[in-house]
Amino acid sequence: MNLRTRRGALSAAGLLGTGLALAACGGDAASGGAAAPAASSGPVKLVYWGAFAANLGKVQEDVVKQFNDSQKAVTVEHQFQGSYEELANKLTAALQAKQAPDMAVLSDVWWYKFYLNKAIQPMDDLMKAEKVDTKDYVDSLFNEYVQGGKSYALPFARSTPLFYYNKDAYKKAGLPDRAPKTWDEFVKDFAPKLKGAIDPKQFVFANGGYSAWIFQGVIWQFGGAYSDKDFKMTIGEPKGVQAGEFYRDSIKAGWAQSVKSDTDEFKQMNAVNIINSTGSLVGILDAAKGKFEVGTGFLPEGPAGFGCPTGGAGVAILSGLAKEKQQAAMQYLAFATSPKVQAVWSQQTGYMPVRKAAIESKEMQDFIKTNPNFKTALDQLPKTKFQDSARVFVPNGDQILAKGLERILVNQEAPSTVFKEVADTLTKEAEPVIKARKALGA
Amino acid sequence: MQAVRVPRPATVPSRSATPAWSRDLLVFLAFITPNVVSLCVFSYWPMLRNLWLSFTYWDMIAPEPLWIGLDNWIEVLTSATFWTVLRNTLVFTVGSVVITIMIALGLSLLLNQKRRGRNLVRAAMFAPAILPGSAIALVWTFLLAPYYGLISQGATALGMPMTRWQNDPFWAMPTVILVVIWKSTGYDAVIFLAGLQGIPRELYEAARVDGANAWQRFVNVTVPGLSPVAFFLTVTSILSSFQAFDVIRVMTGGGPVYATTTLIYQVYSEAFVGFNAGRAATYATILFGLMLAITVVQIRMVEKRVTYE
Numbered sequence: 001m002n003l004r005t006r007r008g009a010l011s012a013a014g015l016l017g018t019g020l021a022l023a024a025c026g027g028d029a030a031s032g033g034a035a036a037p038a039a040s041s042g043p044v045k046l047v048y049w050g051a052f053a054a055n056l057g058k059v060q061e062d063v064v065k066q067f068n069d070s071q072k073a074v075t076v077e078h079q080f081q082g083s084y085e086e087l088a089n090k091l092t093a094a095l096q097a098k099q100a101p102d103m104a105v106l107s108d109v110w111w112y113k114f115y116l117n118k119a120i121q122p123m124d125d126l127m128k129a130e131k132v133d134t135k136d137y138v139d140s141l142f143n144e145y146v147q148g149g150k151s152y153a154l155p156f157a158r159s160t161p162l163f164y165y166n167k168d169a170y171k172k173a174g175l176p177d178r179a180p181k182t183w184d185e186f187v188k189d190f191a192p193k194l195k196g197a198i199d200p201k202q203f204v205f206a207n208g209g210y211s212a213w214i215f216q217g218v219i220w221q222f223g224g225a226y227s228d229k230d231f232k233m234t235i236g237e238p239k240g241v242q243a244g245e246f247y248r249d250s251i252k253a254g255w256a257q258s259v260k261s262d263t264d265e266f267k268q269m270n271a272v273n274i275i276n277s278t279g280s281l282v283g284i285l286d287a288a289k290g291k292f293e294v295g296t297g298f299l300p301e302g303p304a305g306f307g308c309p310t311g312g313a314g315v316a317i318l319s320g321l322a323k324e325k326q327q328a329a330m331q332y333l334a335f336a337t338s339p340k341v342q343a344v345w346s347q348q349t350g351y352m353p354v355r356k357a358a359i360e361s362k363e364m365q366d367f368i369k370t371n372p373n374f375k376t377a378l379d380q381l382p383k384t385k386f387q388d389s390a391r392v393f394v395p396n397g398d399q400i401l402a403k404g405l406e407r408i409l410v411n412q413e414a415p416s417t418v419f420k421e422v423a424d425t426l427t428k429e430a431e432p433v434i435k436a437r438k439a440l441g442a
Numbered sequence: 443m444q445a446v447r448v449p450r451p452a453t454v455p456s457r458s459a460t461p462a463w464s465r466d467l468l469v470f471l472a473f474i475t476p477n478v479v480s481l482c483v484f485s486y487w488p489m490l491r492n493l494w495l496s497f498t499y500w501d502m503i504a505p506e507p508l509w510i511g512l513d514n515w516i517e518v519l520t521s522a523t524f525w526t527v528l529r530n531t532l533v534f535t536v537g538s539v540v541i542t543i544m545i546a547l548g549l550s551l552l553l554n555q556k557r558r559g560r561n562l563v564r565a566a567m568f569a570p571a572i573l574p575g576s577a578i579a580l581v582w583t584f585l586l587a588p589y590y591g592l593i594s595q596g597a598t599a600l601g602m603p604m605t606r607w608q609n610d611p612f613w614a615m616p617t618v619i620l621v622v623i624w625k626s627t628g629y630d631a632v633i634f635l636a637g638l639q640g641i642p643r644e645l646y647e648a649a650r651v652d653g654a655n656a657w658q659r660f661v662n663v664t665v666p667g668l669s670p671v672a673f674f675l676t677v678t679s680i681l682s683s684f685q686a687f688d689v690i691r692v693m694t695g696g697g698p699v700y701a702t703t704t705l706i707y708q709v710y711s712e713a714f715v716g717f718n719a720g721r722a723a724t725y726a727t728i729l730f731g732l733m734l735a736i737t738v739v740q741i742r743m744v745e746k747r748v749t750y751e
Contacts, residue, residue, distance in 0.1 A: 089714050092502045113717070117503040207609070208697055258698075259588075260609045270589055395501060396716040403699065410611055410698040432499065 043075045044328040047101040050080050051087045051313065052157070055283050059348045067335045074328040076103075084110060084313060095119055100318050103329050106153060107313040108213075109391060109398040111145065115152050116436045120316040122150035126330035136339070136356050144386055145314055148441070153314035154337050155354040157345075159279040160308055160384045161214050162377055163300065167293035169272040173197035179297020183221070183246070186273075186300055191255040194272050202255045204271040205247065206262040207409045212401035213311050214275050216387050217299050219243040220307025226401065227390035231430040233423035235390065235401070236416070239304070244415025246302075248408050258409035275299060278377040279312060281350025285373070296376040298383070308380060309387045312351060343367075347374070352381055394430045401426075489730065495723035502719050514724040523700060523708075527725075530615065531704040531732075535683045537619040538626070543675055545623065546630030547668075553631070554638045564632070571629035575688030582621045583608065583693055608694050614701040621689050630675050637671030638664070666749040673748045677740055684733050705729040 052060045057080055064078040081087040084107035091114070094100045106114060114120045127134060134142065134151075141155035163179040170177060173193040180186035186203075194202045205211065212226075219225060224239030234240060250256035257271075263280055265271040267287040276284075281296070288294045299308045315336065317329045335341060339357035343364045346353040353359050359378060368375040391397045404422035407413045496514055500507035518524050553564055570578065585592045586607045598604055607617045645663045654662065687706050690696060696703035696711060703711070705725060713722035 085715065092717065095503060113501070113503065117501070119503060208695065258609070259606060265588075268589060396718070399711075399715055406697065406699045410609070432501070 043073055044324055046074060046076045046103060046325060046329055046332065048076050048078050048315075048332070049087055049091065049101045049104040050078050051082065051084050051105045051107070053080065053082075055286065056157075056279065056349055059345060063336050063341055063345060064332075066341070067332055070335065071331075074331055076332050088113070091119075102321055102325055103315055103317055103332065105156065105313045106316050108144075108311045108387065111153050111314060111316055112393050113395055114316065115147060116433065116440065119319055120152050121319045121321070121326065122152060123154070123317060123330065123333075124150050126317070126326055127151065127334075129327060130330045130334045132330070132334050137337070138352070138354055138356060138359075138381070140384070140386065141310060141352070141354050144310070153316040154333050155312075156315045156337060156351075157279060157313045157349070158310060158352045158354055159277040159312035159350070160310055160352065160377065160380060161217050161275050161299060162278050162281070162380070163297040164266060164274050164276060164284060165295045165297065166266070166269065166272045167295040169194060169198050169269075169292070170295070177295065179295065180300045182301045187250075187253075187255065195255065198272070201257045201265070201271045203250065203273045204257050204259045204262045204265050205250070205409055206260065206274075206276075207258045207406040208260065208402060210277070210311075210398070210402075211405050211409075212391055212398050213277075213309065213387075215243070215247070215401070215405055216309040216391060217275075217307045218246070218302065220309075220385070221299070221302025221304060222246065223302075223304030226388035226397075227426065229389055231389050231394070231427075231434055233390055233426045233430075235404075235426070236420040236423040240419055241415045243302070244405075244408050244419055247405065248412060248415060251409060251412065258406075277311065278350045278352065281373060281377065282348060283350075294373065296373040298376065298380050306383055308384045310381075310384045311387070347371075350374070350377065352377065390426050390430070393433055394426055395433065396429060397426060400429065492723045492726050492730075495719055496727050498720045498723075500719040501717045502713070503717075507720065510720065514720045518721060518724045518728070524725075526700045527703050527705055527708045530700065530702065531684065531706075533615060534619060534622075534686070534702075534704050535680055537616075538622045538683050538686070539676065539679045541619070542623045542626050542630055542679065543672065545627050546634055546675075547672075549627065549631040550634035550638055551664075553635055564635070567628040568632050569628065570625045571632075573625070575625060575686075576692045578625050579621060579689045579692035582617075582624075586617065609698050611698050611701045614694050614698060618690055618693055618702050621693065622683070622686060625689070626679065630679070633671055633675055634668065637668045641667035669748045670750055673740075673745060676744075677737060680736060680740075681733060684729065705732070 048064065050057070050060050061078060064076050068075055079101070081090050084105070087105060088107075088110040091100065091104055100119075106120075111120065137155065138158075141158050142151070145151050145153040145155070165179055167177060173190075174197070175190055175193055180190050191202045205214070216226065219235070219240055222239050222243035224234065224237060224241075224243050226235045226240075227233045251258060259265050259271075262271065262274040263276055263284060266274045266276075267284060269292060285294055299306070301307075315333055317326060317333070321329065336345075337354055339353075339355040339361060342353040342355045342358040343361050345351060346358065346364070347367050353364065358364055368378065391401055394400075400422060404418050407418045408415050495507060497509060497511060498507035499510050499513075549567065553560055553567075586594065588594055588604060588606050593607075594604060605613060607613045641663065645667070646659055649659045649663050684704075685706055686704070687710065690702050690704065690707050691710075694702040696707045706729060709722050709725045709729065712718050712725060716722075
C-alpha cells in the first residue's frame with residue numbers, strides 16, 4: 001500500500017481501524033465451551049466451573065477426581081474459570097448464550113445476583129433425595145444461602161479474615177508470640193517496637209482486591225456498619241467514618257502502607273503483619289517454609305470490640321437442568337461437602353470445614369494439635385458474623401466499597417467525604433435489588 | 443474504506459442482452475458485499491445496539507434491558523468519575539502518541555544512515571511490536587516490582603526511595619505510558635523509515651545544489667516528504683491509544699483508584715466488573731463520538747498541511 005498518496009494513507013488507516021474494531025469484538029467474556037453433552041446411557045456428565053488456582057486448584061481437582069473414581073453413575077468435569085469475578089463474568093455471558101455449566105462456584109458477593117435472576121436452583125428436594133444431613137453443616141455458613149426457606153447453594157470454600165504475623169520479626173522486636181489483642185495495643189506497643197527492631201513495614205493493607213471484606217471486620221470493630229439489613233447505607237455515619245480515619249491515620253502515621261498484594265509483601269518479608277483470608281493460609285505457609293515462622297491470631301479488637309465476617313464461596317446448581325442432572329449434581333455436592341472430604345480439603349487449603357462432623361473428627365483434631373495456625377481459624381469461626389447487605393447483596397457493592405477505601409488509603413482523602421459519596425452510590429445501586437426482592441416476595 | 447470503482451471499458455462488445463451498466467453494478471456488488479455484510483454485522487449493528495443500550499438499565503442477566511431514558515447519560519456526565527476518566531484518556535493519548543512519534547522519528551533518522559549493524563538494530567527495535575501487550579505488561583510488572591524488581595533495585599542503589607510504581611497515584615500513569623511507548627516505538631520507526639526511503643534522492647540533490655544545509659534539507663525536504671506517513675501514524679496511533687486496554691488491565695487494573703482508568707477501561711469495568719451494561723454503553727458511545735470527532739478534525743484540518751506527491 002502506498003502511504004505517500006492520500007488514498008493510500010486513508011485506506012491503510014481504514015483497514016487498520018476495521019481490524020481493531022473486529023479485534024475488539026472478540027472479547028474474552030464470550031468463552032463458555034461448556035456445551036453440555038446429551039444424556040444417554042453411561043454416566044451422567046456434569047460440567048463444574050471452579051475458581052481456584054495454584055495450590056487450591058490442585059486440591060479442588062483432587063476432590064473431583066476422588067468423586068469420579070468413587071462411583072460410576074456421574075462424571076464431573078472441572079473447568080477452571082479464573083477468579084471469582086472472572087467466573088461470575090463468564091457465567092453471565094454463558095447464561096446469555098445458553099451455554100451455562102451445570103454447577104458453579106459462586107463467592108459471597110456473587111451468588112445473590114444469580115439467585116435474584118433465578119439462574120440458580122433451590123436444592124432442598126435434591127438434598128432430601130440424597131439424604132444430606134443438613135443439620136450437620138455449620139449453621140451460620142449453611143443459613144447464608146437460605147432465601148425464603150430454601151437453600152440456593154452449599155457452603156464449600158468458606159473462609160474468614162485472619163491476622164497473620166511474622167514470628168521471627170516479633171521475636172527480634174521482643175514482642176510476645178501472639179497477635180495483638182486490640183488495635184490500640186498494636187498501634188501503641190507492637191508497631192513502635194517492630195519499627196525500631198526491623199526494616200520492613202509493620203503492616204500493609206491491600207488496596208483493591210477484597211479490601212472491602214477485610215474492612216468489613218474493621219468497621220464492626222469500630223461499632224459501624226456498611227448498611228443495615230434493609231439496605232439503608234450507614235457507612236457514612238460517625239462510627240464508620242471513625243474506622244475510615246483509623247485506616248487513613250495508619251498510613252499517615254507510617255506504621256502501615258497500602259500495597260497491591262499484601263500476601264506477596266508478607267511472603268517476601270517486606271511486611272510483618274497482614275490481615276488476609278484463611279484460604280491463603282496454606283499458600284502462605286508454603287511460601288514461608290524455610291524462610292520464617294508464620295503466626296496467626298484473631299482480628300484485633302477495636303473500640304467496639306471484636307468483629308470478623310465470614311466469606312469465601314459456595315457451590316450452586318444452575319437452573320433448568322434435567323431432573324437426572326440435578327440429582328447427579330447434588331450427588332457431587334454431597335460428596336464435596338461430606339465430613340470426610342471437608343476435613344482433607346480444609347487441611348490442604350486453610351478453608352473452614354463446613355461440617356460439624358469434620359471439625360470434630362479425630363483426624364482434624366489431631367491435625368490442629370500439630371498445626372496451631374489452623375486452630376486459630378477454627379476457634380475464630382464461632383465469633384464471626386454474616387456480612388452487611390451493602391457488600392454482598394448490592395451488585396458491585398464490593399467494588400464500590402473497595403474504591404472508596406482505595407481513595408482513603410492511596411489518595412488520603414477524607415473518610416467523611418468519601419464514605420458519604422460511597423453511601424450515595426450504594427443507595428442508588430441497591431434500588432434494582434430492592435425491586436427484585438419485592439418481586440420475589442422477600 | 444474506499445468504494446471500489448470499476449472502470450468502465452471504453453467499448454463493450456454486446457454479447458448478452460444485459461446492459462453494460464448493470465453488469466458493472468453486479469461486479470461492484472460482488473466486490474463490496476462481503477465487506478459490507480461483515481461491517482454491518484460486526485460493526486454497525488453492535489454500534490446501534492450499543493447506542494440503544496445506553497438508554498437502558500441491564501445487569502446482563504435479566505432477560506430484557508429496562509428502558510430508563512436519559513438516566514445513564516445524566517449520571518455519567520454529572521459524575522466526577524467521568525471527568526477524571528476523560529482527563530486520563532487525554533493524558534494517556536497525548537503522552538503515548540506524541541512521545542512515541544518523536545522517538546520513532548529520531549530513531550528512523552538514525553537508522554536511515556548507512557552504519558554497521560543497522561539491520562540488527564532495526565530488527566531488535568521492531569521486536570516489541572510483535573509481542574502481545576499482556577506479555578509485555580507482565581514483564582514490566584516484574585521489572586518494576588517493589589524490592590526485588592530490577593528497576594526498583596536500580597533506583598534504590600541510586601539512593602532513590604522505594605516506589606511502588608504501579609500502585610502510586612502519581613507514577614501509575616507515567617509507568618503505563620512508558621510501557622506503551624516501549625511497545626509501539628519500533629513499529630512507528632519502521633513506518634517512518636519506509637517513508638524516509640520513499641523520498642526521492644533527487645530532491646536532496648536539488649536542495650544541495652541550491653545550497654541548503656542539513657537543517658534546511660530536513661525542514662524543506664524530509665519533513666514535507668514524511669508528512670503523509672506522520673499523518674497516517676498520528677491518526678492510527680490516536681485511535682489505537684483510545685483503545686489501549688491490555689497493558690492497563692495487566693499492570694494497574696485502572697488503579698490505584700482511578701489513576702489509570704481510561705474511557706475504554708471504564709467501559710470494561712462498568713460492563714464486566716459492575717455488570718451495568720447500560721452505563722458501559724453510555725461510556726462506549728462517548729468514546730465512539732470522541733474518536734469520530736478527533737478523526738474528522740484530523741482529516742479536515744490537519745491533512746491540509748500534508749504534502750502528498
